[in-house]
Amino acid sequence: MQESTTPKASFVKRAVAFVIDIPVMLVLSYIVAFAAAIVMSPFYGRDSQLANAIRALLGAITAGIMVLFQFLYFGFFWSRSGQSIGMKFMAVKVARRDGSPVGFFRSALRGSVGYWISGLVFFLGFIWAAFDPNGEAWHDKIFDTRVIEYHRDPYGNMNFPGPRQSIDAGPDMR
Numbered sequence: 156m157q158e159s160t161t162p163k164a165s166f167v168k169r170a171v172a173f174v175i176d177i178p179v180m181l182v183l184s185y186i187v188a189f190a191a192a193i194v195m196s197p198f199y200g201r202d203s204q205l206a207n208a209i210r211a212l213l214g215a216i217t218a219g220i221m222v223l224f225q226f227l228y229f230g231f232f233w234s235r236s237g238q239s240i241g242m243k244f245m246a247v248k249v250a251r252r253d254g255s256p257v258g259f260f261r262s263a264l265r266g267s268v269g270y271w272i273s274g275l276v277f278f279l280g281f282i283w284a285a286f287d288p289n290g291e292a293w294h295d296k297i298f299d300t301r302v303i304e305y306h307r308d309p310y311g312n313m314n315f316p317g318p319r320q321s322i323d324a325g326p327d328m329r
Contacts, residue, residue, distance in 0.1 A: 160254075161250070161254060161303040161304060162303065162304045163289060163290035163301060163302065163303060163304070164245075164247035164290065164302040164303055164304055165290075166284050166285040166290065168245045168246075168247050168302075169245075169247065169284060169290075169292075169302050170281075171241070171244075171245055172239065172241035172242045172244065172245040172247060173241060173281075174241070175240060175241030175244055175245070176228075176239050176240060176241040176242075179228070179240055179241075180224060180225060180228055183221075183224045183228070184221045184224060187217055187220050187221055187224070188217060188221075191213055191214070191216070191217040194213060195209070195210055195213050195214075198210050198213075222267065225266060225267045225270075226263045226264075226266070226267040227263065228266065229262055229263055229265065229266020229267065230259045230260070230262045230263025230266065231259075231262075232262075233249045233257050233262035233263075233265070233266065234256070234257060234258055234259040234261075234262045234263075236248070237249050237250055237256060237257060237305070238305065239266075242302075242305075246304065246305050246306065247302050247303065247304060247305055248302070248303060248305040249262070249265070249300050249301075249302055249303075250300065250301060250303055251299055251300055251301075252299055252300065252301055254303075257298075257300055261298055261299075261300070264298065265294050265295075265297075265298040265300055266294075269293070269294025269295075269297055269298055270294055272293055272294060272297065273292050273293045273294045279293075280292055280293030280294060281293075284302075289301065290302070
């Protein structure tokens with residue numbers, strides 16, 4: 156497998172992009188939690204086995220929907236452009252190690268299961284990217300991805316590692 160020559164994104168850019176993505180996912184989660192609270196409201200204050208079972212079931216369904224949002228959020232954005240909303244602001248994107256695009260299921264699993272694994276022990280898997288020579292977090296290593304700098308060419312939407320270099324065409328071409 157050949158490594159991409161595109162420069163890796165800095166740890167700070169990765170972290171800021173993630174911090175931007177958190178409120179977006181939280182808003183979606185709060186909407187689901189609010190809807191679930193409305194559905195569960197008739198069962199609040201009741202102390203029966205049936206009411207407890209219904210509250211537990213609705214709570215599990217709500218948690219499942221929130222996990223599904225995270226799965227779909229990252230799966231959708233990373234498989235379309237390689238960028239979540241936060242990554243667009245920070246001019247970085249997720250790609251395979253060889254520079255090719257990331258598919259939906261790899262993206263979705265990286266952003267859900269991979270993130271959970273990386274955050275499991277004091278977020279050590281995320282912090283790992285700051286010290287790894289390739290700038291890879293645990294979820295990058297697991298899912299064969301990397302976060303790279305992304306400079307969009309306004310004319311062709313191409314990924315360039317940096318600013319374009321001017322070509323001197325000579326005195327006759329100016």
